[in-house]
Amino acid sequence: MSEPPLPVRESGTPSAPEPDPRSVPESDTHCPYCALQCGTRLRGARAAEVTVRPADFPVNRGRLCQKGWTAPQVLSAADRLTRPLVRRPDGRLAEASWDVALDRVAEGLRGIRDRHGPDGVAVFGGGGLTNEKAYLLGKFARLALGTSQIDYNGRFCMSSAAAAGNAAFGLDRGLPFPVTDLGEAQTVLLAGANVAETMPPLMQHLDQAELIVMDPRRTATARRAALHLQPAPGTDLALALGLLHIAAVDGLLDRDYIRTRTRGFDDALRRAMAWWPERVEALTGVPASDQRRAVRMLAGARNAYVLTGRGVEQHSTGTDTVAGFVNLALALGLPGRTGSGYGCLTGQGNGQGGREHGQKADQLPGYRSITDPAARAHVAGVWGVTPDRLPGPGRSAYELLDALGGEHGPRGLLVFGSNPVVSAPRSAHLTDRLAALDLLVVADFVPSETARMADVVLPVTQWAEEEGTLTNLEGRVLRRRALLSPPPQVRSDLEVLRDLAVRLGEPAGRWSADPREVFDELRAASRGGRADYSGISYRRLDARESLHWPCPDAPGRHPGTPRLFLDRFAHPDGRARFTAVDHQGPAEDIGPAYPLYATTGRVLAHYQSGAQTRRVAELTGAVPEPFVEVHPDTAVRSGVVDGSLARISSARGSMTARVRVDPTMRLDTVFAPFHFPGDGRANLFTHPALDPRSGMPEFKVCAVRLEPLPGATP
The missing domain is CATH 2.20.25.90 (ADC-like domains)
Known part of the structure; x- marks a missing residue:
């Protein structure tokens, strides 16, 4: 499918006034x-x-x-969006006034609702939106549109860890301790996390620790490790079970901790006892001696941590896999202790806050369940409506995108802060689903690949032009502060949502576009929830207070909670839960037609779908195009050579990439980054199989073949 034409420029953008040289903001x-x-x-x-x-x-x-x-x-950026764009009858995007663009959106949404009902319209958000935007987006979907069909790209990020964390601890916060605590660690297991490339400043907190890195690739992080465990893609849970088996057989369990602070250990151990080290080695390729060494390192450390990342989460069994590593941490007595613990390394800028306040299909603000009558009553009261106005849970992210334009799926979609044409699995199919819509609206600040397909494009503010809050991987709530005023015709997402809500018949007094006012409403909506922000205010954050949620609005100014679970876990009985899990294998295995495992991930120079970083000359200069890493022997067998173009194909589609021969790769595995558009999209071949509990797609493993691109030369 060809890309729609670029926007037609019908008038110039007013130039910014000259700055006062005496005062630089x-x-x-x-x-x-x-x-x-x-x-x-x-x-x-x-x-x-x-x-x-x-x-x-x-x-x-x-x-x-x-x-x-x-x-x-x-x-x-040279192609910064500065005016609304509306698609003409001839298929071209052309500049329009805000009134024309918003009227077009409102009219289209009303027409779809009249023909197909409230769930005929859907909303797709992003893990980079501020807390205020995420909150108002969820409110907009459920009140102004009345739809249950809302989810966000954070479902592709750490939803498996969230599901496993809630089950184990009764609460999901990426790191239940400050990042700075890692500086005292003696040993840290990084399971599926390439921190040196995805979060380089975090590495300084790990300088004093012996690192155990579990990754199919010898990444920049693995090269700094004392021990690198290199399992076959899709076998992470078997390795976690094997490590628990060794801890039990070798007498390294913390029996007092298990007895006094947990439940369910016997059932979990029963599953793990079937995974003795040699069986694990046969499946994963990780030597039994390295498995034993890893457990001894963790159990023998005074301060030890188990940290998981996308590598173990982005699977159709991701929740169980994370639970396997949580079980190991609990068996060693790590979570809820000063100087030790378990945590998940949240990926997106506001991946934590973004899922806490209502843009997830099954959640209401404060990390409340949308099916809980008490939660519905509380949030409805804050919004000034009756609970029956709130729809129930909708489809998770991939299910929502897959249903677009279908007989029983949404016919209209609003996208805020996401680029699913590049970031979603089976992306060629998704492009077809977007093309089948009656109305596609995208709010963005650059013409992303998704924006280029839209019927209406709404130009919104960037990070340095807006106020708001975000919540980082430690649950620390932070202030985003504006430096610049946005271009004259650019509006904030909050203004867009307010103006659309009013056009759809909502009372204007119910919708504020002031971030402080929206945050105060968020505080009220979160009060008493698991993610309670009611004691946090702009005034406190502006006074440089560092506040971690939960922070209830208690007498005497609650100090926030940097360290969770020191006294009790968040389950009613105060105990953590082991989960009985077993290895199932990936949704798709290798065979004669597709003899290699493919795994995807990030590189240092780029971020997510690349919509931002591909517009920075230094970053595109560092990594200008898609590539595929492959072992030299595998390259020979596949008929490709270093520097040439190759095709990586699965049963769903194929991408084109430059070959990089790497002798540290497994013979059965290739790697491709997912930051690039067009024929370089890694998500053209990834598998859409979903974790049944988290809705996470299987990004990290599928069966492919590698072959030379006809006519290509190095």
Whole structure:
């Protein structure tokens, strides 16, 4: 399918006024990329002149990665969206006024609802939206549209860890302790996390620890490890079960902790006892001696941590796999102890806060269940409606996208802060589903691949042009502060949602576009929930208080909760839960037609779908095109050579990429990054099989073949 034409420019954009040379604005804020949310100080009067310096903030301590240093360049991207765009009858996108664009959206939404009912319209959000945007987006979907069909790209990020964390601890917070606690660790197991490339400033907190890195690739993180466990893709849970088996057989369990602080150990251990080290080695390829060494390192450390990342989560069995590593941590007595613990390394900038306040299909603000009558009554009361106005749970992210344009699926879609044409699995199929819609609306600040397909494109503010809050991977609530005013015709997402809500018949008094007012409403909606923000305010955050949720609105100003579970876990009885899990294998295995495992991931220079980083010259210079890593022997067998173009194909589709021969790769595995568009989309071949509990697609393993591209030369 060819891309729609680029926007037609019908008038010039007013130039910004000359800055006053006597006063150059400065602002303390946070990096727009990953969930570390590194502290930064911005300076500049114009987008093209903004400079950044790292702040002495706890998570980054005066450091930034390559993406953080170059983040201001996105502010002056040459193709920045500065006016609304509406698709003409001839198929071209052309500039329009805000009234024309919003009227077109409102009219289209009303027509779809009249023909297909409220669930004929859907909303897809993003893990990079501020807390205020995520909250108002969920409110907009459920009140202004009346639809249950809302989810977000965070479902593709750490939903499996969230499901496993809730089951084990009664609460889901990426790290239930501050990042700075890792500085005292003696041993850290990083399971499926390439921190050196995805969160480089975090590595300084791990400098003193012996690292055990579990990854099918010898990544930059694995190269710094004391022990690298290199399992076959899709066998992570078998390895976790084997490690628990060894801990039990070798007498390394913390029996007192298990007896006094947990439940369900016997059932979990019964499953693990079937996975003796040699059986695990035969399946995973990880030597039994390395398995035993890993357990001894963890059990023998005074302070030890088990940290999981996308590598173990992005599977159709991701929730069980994370539970396997949680079981190991519980068996060794790590969670809920000062100086030790289990945590999940949240990926997206507001991946934590983004799922807490209502843009997930099954949740209401405060991490409340949408099926809980008490939760529905509380949130409805804050919104000034009766509980029966709130729809029930809708489809999870991939199920929602897969249903678009179908007989019983949504006919209209609003996208805020996401680029699913690149980021969703089976992306060629998704492109067809988007094309089948009656109405596609995208709010963004650059013409992403998804925006290029839209009927209406709404230009919205960037990170350095807006106020708000985000919640980083530690559950620390942070203030985003504006440095610049946005271009004259650019509006905030909050303004867009307010204006659309009013056009759809909602009372204007119910919808604020002021971030402070929206946050105050969020506080009220979260009060008493698992993610309670009611004691957090802009005033406290602006006073440089560092507040971790839960932070209830209690007398005497609650100090927040940097460390969870020290006294009790969040289940009613205060005990953590083991989960009885077993290895099932990936949804698709290799065979004669597709003899290689493919796994996908990130690289240092790029982020997510690349919509931002592919617009930065330094970053595109570092990694300008898609590539595939392959072992030299596998390259020979596949008929490809280093530097040539190759095709990686699965039963669903294929991508084109430049071959990189790497002798540290497994013979049965190839790797491709997922940041690139067009024929370079890794998600053209990934498997859409879903975890039944979390809705996570199987991004990390599928069967492929590698072959030379006809006519291609190095």
